[in-house]
Ligand code: ADP
């Protein structure tokens with residue numbers, strides 16, 4: 001309750017009052033125009049901040065959406081005589097559609113290539129604005145009606161309109177960032193492979209962020225278009241895109257107030273320091289560099305850290321040693337019949353390297369199947385092929401009666417097959433609880449509107465899955481860490497979070513790649529008990545492990561690989577005494593350890 005009040009005061013009422021009061025402090029026209037410009041730049045930057053800070057993509061072509069919003073709205077109002085508010089909406093729709101097309105085409109590429117594609121789309125709009133003079137008026141400009149028809153809004157009212165819209169957009173994005181949307185984007189950003197392993201269709205989410213960014217760019221453009229009675233194509237240059245990106249970074253990527261701070265700086269500096277105008281690209285370059293070097297999380301991020309340091313609210317030390325406590329049974333909502341997983345003649349070749357070369361095995365529903373073998377024998381590759389990270393070169397994978405060969409990992413996850421990773425892949429920007437909620441992705445249904453407006457349906461769903469996630473954390477024994485950032489946990493705790501996150505998907509089949517690697521003796525015992533409890537709940541398990549005592553005590557069946565081929569299989573005793581197995585291990589450096597049942601090897605991380 002108190003938190004809510006604080007949110008309304010500091011997030012809504014205070015900023016709205018400040019936006020309202022500005023014209024009384026700066027009553028001249030020049031300042032009002034600058035403030036209005038800051039207002040729509042704020043929206044432009046907020047969209048890009050969503051794209052960069054949350055979904056981890058980049059765009060250097062913001063001018064395209066800005067331009068489409070501006071010309072779309074202006075032309076529809078002048079040529080077709082659409083009322084300005086409708087024309088603005090149409091401009092936003094136009095930019096959004098263009099964003100969807102570019103997004104769908106471009107997001108298969110990433111990084112530098114994506115940056116290049118966006119630069120190209122920006123140039124396209126720039127050229128059209130300049131050269132298609134019949135339509136746009138080019139550098140001569142076009143006349144545009146103002147908002148409010150004949151009694152067009154005066155500069156003060158228009159500024160209020162833009163400023164309050166900026167606030168509304170920010171509040172919507174704030175809600176969005178704290179919903180499953182923000183979580184899913186951050187998950188994709190921090191580990192695409194883990195996100196897909198939990199059923200998140202990364203492309204869909206990336207395109208989604210791109211389209212939202214385009215819509216906000218279009219809105220900023222439409223607001224720009226109707227600010228004055230006339231505008232020219234001079235505005236639409238690469239400069240718009242660069243400034244937007246600079247503003248995101250200076251303000252603080254992924255923060256909520258950063259876009260406003262950034263927008264105020266990139267609009268204010270060249271305006272108020274006219275002498276510097278010719279130098280301002282250099283100036284921005286310098287500020288950008290200084291920000292990246294000195295304030296990696298931008299001005300807002302640095303201020304946040306300062307406030308934390310002053311108020312002394314440091315993250316609590318999380319070092320709690322695992323205790324050999326009683327293991328609770330698997331929560332009932334996770335209990336399942338499991339599904340049988342059948343692998344026939346599976347092969348995965350990497351340009352000549354036969355990492356896996358024609359292995360067959362069957363994991364019966366509800367069984368624990370061990371997969372062992374010396375380092376480099378193809379265990380992880382087998383898991384990667386089963387979970388759709390690698391496409392098998394040959395062979396068949398069958399889940400219950402369904403042929404799932406070649407399905408992508410997110411599709412498989414939505415069928416209830418998930419995994420953990422040999423080198424832990426947590427969503428480090430999220431808390432432990434949020435990691436689990438990301439794991440529950442395939443069960444979450446609430447849509448964009450619910451998230452933007454914090455509608456009761458969305459909140460209810462969130463509460464239900466938070467309760468479920470807490471139950472899982474209690475089962476795993478780390479519920480006291482629910483609100484810690486995943487990156488602050490100890491290695492052993494991170495392994496537990498990864499398993500808990502996989503459980504949040506409510507899997508039928510769970511593949512664990514070296515769950516005990518890097519754990520101390522007590523932690524290994526806890527882990528063994530935990531896996532046993534998961535198995536007793538009926539989930540089909542494939543366990544890759546070097547810790548032989550654990551494997552032998554847990555598994556119903558064991559398959560042994562060497563050089564990508566199966567060399568033995570059977571119940572633990574049979575496998576343990578199989579001469580081929582002993583031979584395979586004796587060949588390696590780990591020799592006697594297997595026979596003595598000791599920790600053999602901590603795989604390279
Ligand atoms: P294990 O998990 O049993 O230690 P892996 O499955 O990780 O072994 O690796 C099996 C073999 O395949 C190794 O020789 C490894 O170098 C090779 N390998 C694995 N992944 C790739 C890849 N993406 N590209 C090329 N070679 C790979």
Ligand code: MG
Nearest residue numbers: 379380422603
């Ligand atoms: Mg491995």
